Amino acid sequence: MSEISILDAEKGIIKNSKTIVDDKQFNDNPLFEDYQKLAVHYEKLFHQFERMIKISDRQQQQLLNTKDYILNYNEELKQLNATKDKFFSIIAHDLRSPINSFLNISNLLVNHIEKFTKAELVDMAGDVKKAGDNLFKLLENLLFWARIQMKRVEFKPEIYSLDTIVYYNISLLQLNADQKEIKITSNISEDIKVFADPDMLNTILRNLISNAIKFSNKGGNIAISHSESENYNKILVEDNGVGISLEDQEKLFRIDVNTTQPGTDNEMGTGLGLVLCKEMIEKHQGLIEVDSSPGAGTIFTFSLMKKPL
Amino acid sequence: MNNLCIPATKYTPEIDFDYHNNTLLLSGQSYPENTAVFYQPIINWIKDYIDQIGDQETVFNISIIYFNSSSSKVFMDILDLLDNKAKEGGAFIINWSYAEDDEIILEHGEEFKEDLEHLTFNIFTKEC
Numbered sequence: 001m002s003e004i005s006i007l008d009a010e011k012g013i014i015k016n017s018k019t020i021v022d023d024k025q026f027n028d029n030p031l032f033e034d035y036q037k038l039a040v041h042y043e044k045l046f047h048q049f050e051r052m053i054k055i056s057d058r059q060q061q062q063l064l065n066t067k068d069y070i071l072n073y074n075e076e077l078k079q080l081n082a083t084k085d086k087f088f089s090i091i092a093h094d095l096r097s098p099i100n101s102f103l104n105i106s107n108l109l110v111n112h113i114e115k116f117t118k119a120e121l122v123d124m125a126g127d128v129k130k131a132g133d134n135l136f137k138l139l140e141n142l143l144f145w146a147r148i149q150m151k152r153v154e155f156k157p158e159i160y161s162l163d164t165i166v167y168y169n170i171s172l173l174q175l176n177a178d179q180k181e182i183k184i185t186s187n188i189s190e191d192i193k194v195f196a197d198p199d200m201l202n203t204i205l206r207n208l209i210s211n212a213i214k215f216s217n218k219g220g221n222i223a224i225s226h227s228e229s230e231n232y233n234k235i236l237v238e239d240n241g242v243g244i245s246l247e248d249q250e251k252l253f254r255i256d257v258n259t260t261q262p263g264t265d266n267e268m269g270t271g272l273g274l275v276l277c278k279e280m281i282e283k284h285q286g287l288i289e290v291d292s293s294p295g296a297g298t299i300f301t302f303s304l305m306k307k308p309l
Numbered sequence: 310m311n312n313l314c315i316p317a318t319k320y321t322p323e324i325d326f327d328y329h330n331n332t333l334l335l336s337g338q339s340y341p342e343n344t345a346v347f348y349q350p351i352i353n354w355i356k357d358y359i360d361q362i363g364d365q366e367t368v369f370n371i372s373i374i375y376f377n378s379s380s381s382k383v384f385m386d387i388l389d390l391l392d393n394k395a396k397e398g399g400a401f402i403i404n405w406s407y408a409e410d411d412e413i414i415l416e417h418g419e420e421f422k423e424d425l426e427h428l429t430f431n432i433f434t435k436e437c
Contacts, residue, residue, distance in 0.1 A: 047423075047424050048382075048385050048424075051421070051423060051424070052378065052381055052382060052385070054420055055381050055417055055420050056378045058413055058416060058417065059376075059377075059378070
């Protein structure tokens with residue numbers, strides 16, 4: 001098969017001109033000499049043209065690559081800027097209010113401690129502890145998230161039994177669930193394995209389960225289950241709680257919009273938990289999805305590789 | 310005959326043609342607003358140069374980062390001029406240099422080298 005060329009017409013002209021120049025019957029033609037020169041120049045120009053097309057195409061490809069690079073870079077910068085904004089807004093707002101309540105209570109204690117009954121003091125101490133716990137949780141999340149942003153979190157995935165990790169995280173949160181009389185069950189069998197970083201997987205599960213507790217009503221149920229595809233294991237965390245509107249679902253994983261909602265028992269969130277989960281799951285090349293509607297409970301599904309590819 | 314020196318601008322390369330030492334330099338970017346206007350005096354100088362040097366050896370260093378299509382046409386014309394001169398006597402050594410990671414400029418060099426028969430065309434990486 002002959003080579004396909006966009007310059008066949010030009011090549012045809014060169015071929016014809018050579019046939020004519022080589023044909024002795026035209027030698028005596030008064031235009032022969034001019035024609036011969038023209039043919040030589042034409043061929044030369046043609047070669048120049050061919051090379052210029054190649055150079056020009058290559059230049060354009062290069063510009064296109066540069067453009068893609070800049071667009072990507074721009075997107076990354078936008079993301080980084082949103083991250084920075086979020087960071088400051090968390091510090092300005094979310095961190096400020098728990099510290100404020102902390103200070104208010106301690107001011108009361110310092111200035112008026114003798115006016116309170118013991119029962120009131122116990123109450124206040126409880127409030128201080130609650131504010132402290134919350135503050136600590138927020139700070140932990142914030143710092144962990146900042147470390148991820150600065151790419152300072154080690155990512156060391158290995159193959160683990162999913163059920164062990166799931167039960168461990170349930171046990172950590174059992175107390176919170178008991179307070180609201182919520183039942184947590186898992187039907188993940190022992191042979192299910194995932195390829196994951198243990199610290200990150202713990203953080204993901206802890207966040208999803210504690211969210212489920214937070215948004216479940218008293219006496220609710222939380223079920224952890226699993227399904228699988230060829231390369232991935234999917235983990236489902238399902239509750240029958242208050243659910244999430246479509247509008248809010250879109251904001252859940254976004255760092256640039258603050259979507260923290262108080263829980264059914266007025267538990268405060270950080271607006272960071274799900275953002276963290278998404279980042280960590282994506283680091284595992286997995287996906288996180290939400291399926292919910294108001295009043296109908298919520299299912300968070302995330303996927304992890306069964307083994308390294 | 311005088312030397313020809315044109316400092317680089319954002320759109321045009323540095324030109325440093327040294328008649329007495331037989332060294333020519335073209336370095337930088339080339340996408341002039343009007344390519345013909347910028348290169349006409351340069352082409353004229355080269356034509357005069359070719360007429361005067363006899364069979365002395367000339368080194369032409371080209372170190373170009375980016376150029377537009379009309380500049381590539383001018384480069385080909387200049388190289389053709391030199392190639393024709395080399396055919397009649399007079400040696401030309403073209404040194405086409407490119408930054409180590411810039412394969413595009415390397416490939417461009419190979420493209421320019423094609424069709425030139427009588428001059429020496431070296432392609433090598435620039436030392437950073």
